[in-house]
Amino acid sequence: MEEKALVLDYMARGRSSDIKTEPMAQLIGKAAFTLLEVVPRPGVEFKSLDEVYVGKDERPQIDHIKKRLDYKGLTNNSLNELEGAIQKIVLSDEAKYIAFYNTSRSISLKMHQIELLPGMGKKHMLQLLGEREKMPFTSFEEMKKRLHPFPDPVAAIVKRVAEELEGKDQKFYLFTRPPSQEKEFRHGMYGGHDRRDNRDRPASYNRQ
Incomplete structure (x- = not known):
């Protein structure tokens, strides 16, 4: 179970291809490197490599988790941040x-x-x-x-x-x-x- 994740990319207006425009972020879990796409709570913004709680209890910064991503679903910004985020996770544990x-x-x-x-x-x-x-x-x-x-x-x-x-x-x-x-x-x-x-x-x- 992922409890915490690091932000790879934050899109204030979501993906340009999405019908519904809403803020969105892509994350990587710290326990098993699970790739996630989430919608933040109103007024919440993220920077790359911010740590976010994604566990089973109330998530102060996350409205809901949209889906688990695969590698092909990562944005270019997420791909650019990926190895740096993995390194940070490895060194932190x-x-x-x-x-x-x-x-x-x-x-x-x-x-x-x-x-x-x-x-x-x-x-x-x-x-x-x-x-x-x-x-x-x-x-x-x-x-x-x-x-x-x-x-x-x-x-x-x-x-x-x-x-x-x-x-x-x-x-x-x-x-x-x-x-x-x-x-x-x-x-x-x-x-x-x-x-x-x-x-x-x-x-x-x-x-x-």
Whole structure:
């Protein structure tokens, strides 16, 4: 369940293609990077990367959530802000993503979750597994000191999240929910879920 989200784009008059003109914003959730389109309450305006409450309780800034978006529904402004927003989310919950590096696992006889991150190969994976066996990582800075040469651990997650959101030929989802999974905001982090195993039925995000 998403509780908080960051603003990617705010449109004071909504989309030009919409029949009904009303303010609109596109958001990205902080828990599972869910893309949402919302209508703010009267008088509320947003700036890019503002944090907004989108949970089940009363939403002070949001009138209602229109829908869950897919990547193709993002505006150009949202696309421009996307990786910066993902990075901000990852850095704001460092312990959660360090836990991924400390607990990531094999997803097949030939593939490890680490190898799904852009820029990460088998040598990087073996290096990381060797170091974390000695002592778990505690921060991104510590990872950079102990692992070299090694891709930037933050940038690797940011790029992976962006790829999962884009959804092209993705079989496994480490940090986001598969596009077809529309059942509220529940998400199994680091599951490496195969999208073909998903049988959840659609559900509305609007408050009843």
